Amino acid sequence: MSTINGLPAHVLLVHAVVILVPLTAGLLILCAVWPAARTRLIWLAVVLTVLVTVLTPITVDAGEWFQRQLGMPPLLDEHARLGKQMPYFVAPLLVPAALLAFVQLRSRRERPVGKALVVVIAVIALAAGGAATWQTFRAGDSGAHAVWNGVVNH
Template sequence: MSTINGLPAHVLLVHVIVVLIPLTAGLLILCALWPAARARLIWPTAALAAGVTVLTPVTVFAGEWFQKQLGFPPVVDQHARLGHQMLYFVAPLLVSAALLVFAHMRQGRGKPAGRAVVAVIALIAIAAGGAAAWQTYRVGDSGAHAVWNGVLNH
Protein backbone atom coordinates (compact mmCIF):
# COMPACT_ATOMS: atom_id res chain seq x y z
CA MET A 1 0.00 0.00 0.00
CA SER A 2 1.55 3.26 -1.06
CA THR A 3 -0.97 6.10 -1.21
CA ILE A 4 -4.54 6.82 -0.20
CA ASN A 5 -6.21 9.62 -2.14
CA GLY A 6 -2.79 10.92 -3.17
CA LEU A 7 -1.32 11.01 0.34
CA PRO A 8 1.24 8.54 1.70
CA ALA A 9 -0.78 5.71 3.29
CA HIS A 10 1.57 5.59 6.26
CA VAL A 11 0.76 9.15 7.28
CA LEU A 12 -2.94 8.32 7.39
CA LEU A 13 -2.69 4.83 8.89
CA VAL A 14 -0.44 6.02 11.69
CA HIS A 15 -3.24 8.21 13.02
CA VAL A 16 -5.52 5.19 13.24
CA ILE A 17 -2.85 3.18 15.04
CA VAL A 18 -2.06 5.98 17.49
CA VAL A 19 -5.70 6.05 18.56
CA LEU A 20 -6.61 2.37 18.43
CA ILE A 21 -3.64 0.79 20.22
CA PRO A 22 -3.98 2.85 23.43
CA LEU A 23 -7.78 2.49 23.25
CA THR A 24 -7.44 -1.28 22.93
CA ALA A 25 -4.91 -1.37 25.76
CA GLY A 26 -7.18 0.64 28.05
CA LEU A 27 -10.22 -1.48 27.26
CA LEU A 28 -8.26 -4.69 27.86
CA ILE A 29 -7.11 -3.48 31.25
CA LEU A 30 -10.66 -2.38 32.10
CA CYS A 31 -12.05 -5.77 31.05
CA ALA A 32 -9.36 -7.58 33.01
CA LEU A 33 -10.03 -5.69 36.23
CA TRP A 34 -13.79 -5.17 36.12
CA PRO A 35 -16.03 -8.19 35.43
CA ALA A 36 -19.06 -6.01 34.57
CA ALA A 37 -17.02 -4.22 31.88
CA ARG A 38 -15.75 -7.57 30.62
CA ALA A 39 -19.33 -8.80 30.21
CA ARG A 40 -20.22 -5.83 28.01
CA LEU A 41 -16.95 -4.93 26.28
CA ILE A 42 -14.90 -8.07 25.77
CA TRP A 43 -16.13 -8.80 22.24
CA PRO A 44 -15.55 -5.28 20.84
CA THR A 45 -12.22 -5.20 22.68
CA ALA A 46 -11.18 -8.54 21.18
CA ALA A 47 -12.18 -7.25 17.73
CA LEU A 48 -10.06 -4.13 18.26
CA ALA A 49 -7.11 -6.28 19.38
CA ALA A 50 -7.42 -8.37 16.21
CA GLY A 51 -7.78 -5.22 14.12
CA VAL A 52 -4.65 -3.53 15.45
CA THR A 53 -2.72 -6.77 15.09
CA VAL A 54 -3.59 -6.79 11.38
CA LEU A 55 -3.27 -3.03 10.84
CA THR A 56 0.16 -2.73 12.47
CA PRO A 57 2.16 -4.61 9.79
CA VAL A 58 0.14 -2.82 7.09
CA THR A 59 1.21 0.49 8.61
CA VAL A 60 4.84 -0.67 8.86
CA PHE A 61 4.81 -1.77 5.22
CA ALA A 62 3.37 1.60 4.19
CA GLY A 63 6.10 3.26 6.28
CA GLU A 64 8.80 1.30 4.49
CA TRP A 65 7.42 2.47 1.15
CA PHE A 66 7.29 6.07 2.39
CA GLN A 67 10.83 5.89 3.77
CA LYS A 68 12.04 4.67 0.38
CA GLN A 69 10.25 7.56 -1.35
CA LEU A 70 12.00 10.00 1.00
CA GLY A 71 15.38 8.51 0.06
CA PHE A 72 16.02 6.74 3.38
CA PRO A 73 16.85 9.88 5.38
CA PRO A 74 18.91 9.07 8.49
CA VAL A 75 16.50 11.02 10.73
CA VAL A 76 13.83 8.38 10.01
CA ASP A 77 16.02 5.40 10.97
CA GLN A 78 15.12 5.40 14.69
CA HIS A 79 11.42 5.73 13.87
CA ALA A 80 11.64 2.83 11.41
CA ARG A 81 13.47 0.62 13.93
CA LEU A 82 10.88 1.29 16.62
CA GLY A 83 8.03 0.82 14.16
CA HIS A 84 9.34 -2.59 13.14
CA GLN A 85 9.14 -3.65 16.81
CA MET A 86 5.49 -2.65 17.15
CA LEU A 87 4.04 -6.04 16.20
CA TYR A 88 5.82 -7.52 19.23
CA PHE A 89 3.76 -5.15 21.36
CA VAL A 90 0.35 -5.58 19.73
CA ALA A 91 0.47 -9.39 19.56
CA PRO A 92 0.33 -9.62 23.39
CA LEU A 93 -2.79 -7.45 23.27
CA LEU A 94 -4.40 -10.09 21.07
CA VAL A 95 -3.24 -12.89 23.39
CA SER A 96 -4.61 -10.99 26.41
CA ALA A 97 -7.93 -10.47 24.64
CA ALA A 98 -8.11 -14.18 23.79
CA LEU A 99 -7.44 -15.09 27.42
CA LEU A 100 -10.15 -12.70 28.59
CA VAL A 101 -12.59 -14.14 26.04
CA PHE A 102 -11.77 -17.60 27.40
CA ALA A 103 -12.45 -16.46 30.98
CA HIS A 104 -15.66 -14.73 29.89
CA MET A 105 -16.93 -17.79 28.03
CA ARG A 106 -16.18 -20.07 30.99
CA GLN A 107 -18.10 -17.69 33.23
CA GLY A 108 -21.04 -17.81 30.80
CA ARG A 109 -21.06 -21.61 30.94
CA GLY A 110 -21.23 -21.57 34.73
CA LYS A 111 -17.59 -22.64 35.09
CA PRO A 112 -15.87 -19.47 36.22
CA ALA A 113 -12.12 -19.33 35.95
CA GLY A 114 -10.51 -19.32 39.37
CA ARG A 115 -9.44 -16.08 40.98
CA ALA A 116 -5.78 -16.94 40.51
CA VAL A 117 -6.32 -17.52 36.78
CA VAL A 118 -8.19 -14.24 36.39
CA ALA A 119 -5.47 -12.45 38.39
CA VAL A 120 -2.76 -13.83 36.09
CA ILE A 121 -4.78 -12.82 33.01
CA ALA A 122 -5.23 -9.34 34.51
CA LEU A 123 -1.48 -9.02 35.10
CA ILE A 124 -0.79 -10.09 31.52
CA ALA A 125 -3.35 -7.60 30.20
CA ILE A 126 -1.95 -4.77 32.32
CA ALA A 127 1.62 -5.51 31.23
CA ALA A 128 0.65 -5.93 27.57
CA GLY A 129 -1.53 -2.83 27.56
CA GLY A 130 1.03 -0.66 29.29
CA ALA A 131 3.86 -1.85 27.06
CA ALA A 132 1.84 -1.38 23.85
CA ALA A 133 0.74 2.12 24.84
CA TRP A 134 4.33 3.07 25.78
CA GLN A 135 5.76 1.69 22.54
CA THR A 136 3.08 3.53 20.55
CA TYR A 137 4.21 6.74 22.24
CA ARG A 138 7.88 6.00 21.51
CA VAL A 139 7.26 5.24 17.83
CA GLY A 140 5.02 8.27 17.39
CA ASP A 141 7.41 10.59 19.19
CA SER A 142 10.35 9.46 17.07
CA GLY A 143 8.28 9.92 13.92
CA ALA A 144 7.21 13.41 14.95
CA HIS A 145 10.82 14.36 15.68
CA ALA A 146 11.90 12.95 12.31
CA VAL A 147 9.28 15.07 10.55
CA TRP A 148 9.54 18.31 12.48
CA ASN A 149 13.27 18.27 13.24
CA GLY A 150 14.55 16.42 10.23
CA VAL A 151 12.77 15.77 6.96
CA LEU A 152 10.90 19.07 6.79
CA ASN A 153 14.02 21.07 7.60
CA HIS A 154 15.85 19.79 4.53
Protein backbone atom coordinates in the same frame (compact mmCIF):
# COMPACT_ATOMS: atom_id res chain seq x y z
CA MET B 1 0.01 -0.37 0.36
CA SER B 2 1.56 2.84 -0.88
CA THR B 3 -1.03 5.61 -1.17
CA ILE B 4 -4.61 6.35 -0.19
CA ASN B 5 -6.34 9.04 -2.21
CA GLY B 6 -2.95 10.32 -3.33
CA LEU B 7 -1.46 10.60 0.18
CA PRO B 8 1.17 8.24 1.58
CA ALA B 9 -0.77 5.44 3.30
CA HIS B 10 1.54 5.48 6.31
CA VAL B 11 0.65 9.07 7.14
CA LEU B 12 -3.02 8.09 7.34
CA LEU B 13 -2.74 4.60 8.85
CA VAL B 14 -0.37 5.64 11.61
CA HIS B 15 -3.10 7.77 13.17
CA ALA B 16 -5.34 4.73 13.48
CA VAL B 17 -2.56 2.75 15.17
CA VAL B 18 -1.71 5.60 17.53
CA ILE B 19 -5.35 5.76 18.66
CA LEU B 20 -6.25 2.06 18.57
CA VAL B 21 -3.26 0.55 20.37
CA PRO B 22 -3.72 2.48 23.64
CA LEU B 23 -7.51 2.22 23.36
CA THR B 24 -7.31 -1.55 22.90
CA ALA B 25 -4.78 -1.92 25.70
CA GLY B 26 -6.98 0.12 28.01
CA LEU B 27 -10.07 -1.91 27.14
CA LEU B 28 -8.25 -5.17 27.79
CA ILE B 29 -7.02 -3.96 31.15
CA LEU B 30 -10.49 -2.69 32.05
CA CYS B 31 -12.04 -6.02 31.06
CA ALA B 32 -9.44 -7.86 33.12
CA VAL B 33 -10.01 -5.93 36.34
CA TRP B 34 -13.73 -5.15 36.17
CA PRO B 35 -16.15 -8.06 35.52
CA ALA B 36 -19.04 -5.74 34.56
CA ALA B 37 -16.87 -4.16 31.86
CA ARG B 38 -15.78 -7.58 30.68
CA THR B 39 -19.42 -8.60 30.25
CA ARG B 40 -20.18 -5.54 28.13
CA LEU B 41 -16.91 -4.82 26.32
CA ILE B 42 -14.91 -8.01 25.85
CA TRP B 43 -16.06 -8.67 22.30
CA LEU B 44 -15.29 -5.09 21.27
CA ALA B 45 -11.85 -5.50 22.86
CA VAL B 46 -11.28 -8.78 20.99
CA VAL B 47 -12.29 -7.23 17.65
CA LEU B 48 -10.06 -4.20 18.26
CA THR B 49 -7.16 -6.46 19.24
CA VAL B 50 -7.44 -8.42 16.00
CA LEU B 51 -7.85 -5.20 13.99
CA VAL B 52 -4.80 -3.53 15.50
CA THR B 53 -2.75 -6.72 15.15
CA VAL B 54 -3.51 -6.77 11.42
CA LEU B 55 -3.27 -3.01 10.90
CA THR B 56 0.11 -2.54 12.59
CA PRO B 57 2.27 -4.52 10.12
CA ILE B 58 0.37 -2.93 7.22
CA THR B 59 1.25 0.47 8.67
CA VAL B 60 4.89 -0.58 9.09
CA ASP B 61 5.04 -1.76 5.46
CA ALA B 62 3.49 1.51 4.30
CA GLY B 63 6.09 3.37 6.37
CA GLU B 64 8.94 1.44 4.77
CA TRP B 65 7.55 2.30 1.32
CA PHE B 66 7.23 5.96 2.32
CA GLN B 67 10.79 6.05 3.67
CA ARG B 68 12.09 4.65 0.36
CA GLN B 69 10.18 7.37 -1.51
CA LEU B 70 11.85 9.99 0.68
CA GLY B 71 15.26 8.59 -0.14
CA MET B 72 15.89 6.96 3.26
CA PRO B 73 16.69 10.16 5.18
CA PRO B 74 18.76 9.43 8.32
CA LEU B 75 16.35 11.63 10.25
CA LEU B 76 13.84 8.75 10.06
CA ASP B 77 16.20 5.96 11.13
CA GLU B 78 15.12 5.88 14.79
CA HIS B 79 11.44 6.11 13.87
CA ALA B 80 11.81 3.29 11.34
CA ARG B 81 13.66 1.12 13.87
CA LEU B 82 11.01 1.61 16.54
CA GLY B 83 8.18 1.22 14.03
CA LYS B 84 9.53 -2.12 12.79
CA GLN B 85 9.36 -3.37 16.39
CA MET B 86 5.68 -2.44 16.78
CA PRO B 87 4.18 -5.78 15.61
CA TYR B 88 6.17 -7.54 18.35
CA PHE B 89 4.57 -5.28 20.94
CA VAL B 90 1.04 -5.40 19.53
CA ALA B 91 0.74 -9.16 18.87
CA PRO B 92 1.01 -10.06 22.59
CA LEU B 93 -2.30 -8.21 23.14
CA LEU B 94 -3.91 -11.27 21.54
CA VAL B 95 -3.02 -13.35 24.61
CA PRO B 96 -5.08 -11.46 27.21
CA ALA B 97 -7.83 -10.91 24.63
CA ALA B 98 -8.17 -14.66 24.04
CA LEU B 99 -7.91 -15.46 27.74
CA LEU B 100 -10.52 -12.87 28.67
CA ALA B 101 -12.86 -14.16 25.97
CA PHE B 102 -12.41 -17.64 27.47
CA VAL B 103 -13.19 -16.28 30.95
CA GLN B 104 -16.32 -14.58 29.62
CA LEU B 105 -17.53 -17.70 27.83
CA ARG B 106 -16.96 -19.80 30.95
CA SER B 107 -18.87 -17.33 33.13
CA ARG B 108 -21.85 -17.50 30.76
CA ARG B 109 -22.01 -21.25 31.27
CA GLU B 110 -22.06 -20.76 35.04
CA ARG B 111 -18.63 -22.37 35.36
CA PRO B 112 -16.54 -19.32 36.17
CA VAL B 113 -12.79 -19.58 36.38
CA GLY B 114 -10.99 -18.96 39.64
CA LYS B 115 -10.03 -15.50 40.84
CA ALA B 116 -6.35 -16.41 40.75
CA LEU B 117 -6.53 -17.03 36.99
CA VAL B 118 -8.28 -13.71 36.45
CA VAL B 119 -5.54 -11.97 38.45
CA VAL B 120 -2.87 -13.63 36.27
CA ILE B 121 -4.75 -12.52 33.14
CA ALA B 122 -4.98 -8.98 34.53
CA VAL B 123 -1.22 -8.93 35.07
CA ILE B 124 -0.67 -10.18 31.50
CA ALA B 125 -3.10 -7.55 30.16
CA LEU B 126 -1.37 -4.82 32.12
CA ALA B 127 2.10 -5.90 30.96
CA ALA B 128 1.13 -6.38 27.31
CA GLY B 129 -1.02 -3.26 27.22
CA GLY B 130 1.58 -1.12 28.95
CA ALA B 131 4.37 -2.33 26.67
CA ALA B 132 2.32 -1.83 23.50
CA THR B 133 1.24 1.65 24.58
CA TRP B 134 4.78 2.66 25.55
CA GLN B 135 6.21 1.42 22.24
CA THR B 136 3.46 3.27 20.37
CA PHE B 137 4.46 6.44 22.19
CA ARG B 138 8.16 5.89 21.47
CA ALA B 139 7.64 5.22 17.76
CA GLY B 140 5.15 8.06 17.37
CA ASP B 141 7.30 10.52 19.27
CA SER B 142 10.36 9.72 17.17
CA GLY B 143 8.29 10.13 13.99
CA ALA B 144 6.88 13.45 15.17
CA HIS B 145 10.38 14.71 16.00
CA ALA B 146 11.64 13.57 12.59
CA VAL B 147 8.82 15.40 10.82
CA TRP B 148 9.20 18.51 12.96
CA ASN B 149 12.98 18.64 12.59
CA GLY B 150 12.66 17.99 8.85
CA VAL B 151 10.09 20.75 8.41
CA VAL B 152 11.84 23.28 10.63
CA ASN B 153 15.29 22.64 9.20
CA HIS B 154 14.20 22.95 5.58
